Amino acid sequence: MKTHVFLVSGRNPVQRATRIEQLLLEQAGAGKITLMASTEIFSVACVEAQAELFQLDAERKARGIHVLRLSPGCLCCSSKLVLTTHLARTLRLNQPNVLLMELESQSHPEQVLKLLNEPQWTDWFADITLVEEVA
Incomplete structure (x- = not known):
């Protein structure tokens, strides 16, 4: 079994989070899902917003x-x-069917895509899709 990868990029952490939630809903029936999320949003969020983010992570974990x-x-x-x-x-360890990876605003999406296409990952990934944030 190979993993389907979605790289979510864009300058706005809130918009990236919105796009990630849409992808999670779209991929709900695809099997095991792993979200490798950025911590960038925590650096711009107030304490209340950070608490909401922790709650969102807990809800996602409860959804499997x-x-x-x-x-x-x-x-x-x-x-x-x-x-x-x-x-x-x-x-x-997790052997996800779907992997969503959030790229921080300063990341270089094309370079990450190139990195994930290196030979050591060939046997792991079914495909890799670069997804832009919702405008």
């Missing part, structure tokens, strides 16, 4: 979605090691 918050930084530059480590571990 494995949620992993990634440390800040561009996933192809400063956080490449973090990405590859968490990604390899998630694929081995």
